[in-house]
Amino acid sequence: MRLILITFGTQGDCRPIVALGLGLRDAGHDVLMLGERSAAALAAEHGLAFAPMAGDIQQTLAPGGALHKLMNEGGNVAEATRAFARIAEDNTEAWMAQLAEAAREADGIVFSGLTAYVALSVGEQLGKPVIAAGMFPISPTRDFPSALLPPFKMPGWASYGSHMLINYVLWRMFRPATNAARAKLFGVPPRKAMWRDFPTLYAMSPHLVPRPRDWHADWLVSGAWTMPPQHDWQPGAPLQDFLAAGEPPLYIGFGSMAGFDRQRVVTALLEAVDGRRALFYPGWSGIDVSALPPNFPVVGATPHDWLMPRVSAAIHHGGAGTTHAVAAAGVPSIVLPFAGDQFFWAGRLAALGVAPRYVEGHKIDAARLASMIGFTEQAGTREKAATLGRAIAAERGVANAVAAIERFCGRRGA
Structure with missing residues (x-):
């Protein structure tokens, strides 16, 4: 046809x-x-x-x-x-x-x-x-x-x-x-x-x-509907070295989102992450990555099916694609929705116990984000995320x- x-x-x-x-x-x-x-x-x-x-x-x-x-x-x-x-x-x-x-x-x-x-x-x-x-x-x-x-x-x-x-x-x-x-x-x-x-x-x-x-x-x-696996894809040496150097990091990325209050979001992220290892994908955000500390290495576009299983949790905007990729990887989410169906996906993940209750992206602050990160570190949250991941991956x-x-x-x- x-x-x-x-x-x-x-x-x-x-x-x-x-x-x-x-x-x-x-x-x-x-x-x-x-x-x-x-x-x-x-x-x-x-x-x-x-x-x-x-x-x-x-x-x-x-x-x-x-x-x-x-x-x-x-x-x-x-x-x-x-x-x-x-x-x-x-x-x-x-x-x-x-x-x-x-x-x-x-x-x-x-x-x-x-x-x-x-x-x-x-x-x-x-x-x-x-x-x-x-x-x-x-x-x-x-x-x-x-x-x-x-x-x-x-x-x-x-x-x-x-x-x-x-x-x-x-x-x-x-x-x-x-x-x-x-x-x-x-x-x-x-x-x-x-x-x-x-x-x-x-x-x-x-x-x-x-x-x-x-x-x-x-x-x-x-x-x-996910892209075919890129079996021959290999990360650059800096990303490989960072992942090998310690515990799985947080992933932070807002995909195609742009035009939001970048300073508010970055300030909340830096304070709430509080020295943890984190990978930051700038996407279309326009965030000035030169101001990020050493524990926030910046990554370019990286296949989600390769990267997400290697992180401890993902902080994202709740787009349908990212939501499914994180869930399929078996790791918890922290959703900061901005518009459209992102609130719906944030609600679905929270209802399944693999994400905390969402906070709107334009209202986030360090205290609430720190509490959300803590939720993803609980053993029960991680067990639910792993179970969901196995089901979706099949x-x-x-x-x-x-x-x-x-x-x-x-x-x-x-």
Whole structure:
């Protein structure tokens, strides 16, 4: 089959789609990925056909960008939807035109994140199977509230209603740009209602998010989509020497997060770590690493499946990819969420006893962070993390997703 994968977002959004693309390619399918430009290098490294899309996610996270306010004020749903709407207004028409051209001879479209209404529109107009790829749950359920809300405890009816409300708000924000692009490119009248009940594959561990019993039969939890192991990868001598010189260190990294109060976070980290061994990955944070002490050596991009089993715990932002990587390694997490679904993942880890209760990234201080580090050092926490890690490491998320995509597309005669 000829399949088009489309996504726009941070590295946490793009890496699972690259992993899925590689799995589809290895199964004999012809794959093209349309993605945010920062994913181009990763796709090229693995020989996956890739075309960059309009927009720059790093710019949206920078001061003045659409997502900057979220990094400093936390998980405000209203602000998040306004930010997403700004991204949609800037890019929807270009994305829709690019996808429509790429998908004309395709057998199916797999989309994730902010490209949802673009992909559903193109699939509808071209008569192509369209499959959603979710990094966090958005399909309505009574089991838990919307992943874009803090992890409140709600009665079932309220949880279900929260999903419906958030999804409707998102559609309302994206609808003007979506309908404008549909009219210009396809000459069709405005669409009023959301799409419903399309096949959805969730790149989530069922050990972190058990599949709700009230979901549609075509909403599946496959397990996380991780990159193939790089068996020949070797760390540089400084990292090897540091790891060999003492106890497993803390890992500290906030991935693609940027635009937050760097000074507040660094001050809390330095005081709370209090001389412990720690590895720091700056990512997109913009943190000045020259000011870090000797017990904070800086690492570049390092395969999570290699590094995480060698650390004692990980302090991170709670992105879906990092959350799964740390959990699969069998080590505890400390989650400092900034926006979006990060609060959801922080809540799931805490509920399983492998992370302390989260503190928002923009509210962290040394005392609270020190207490959180202490939680990860408890024997009970470490035992729970190890048990969870063994279960997640045995999952085969990409293979499950490939089989489901073949089934969904085959059902449409592809």
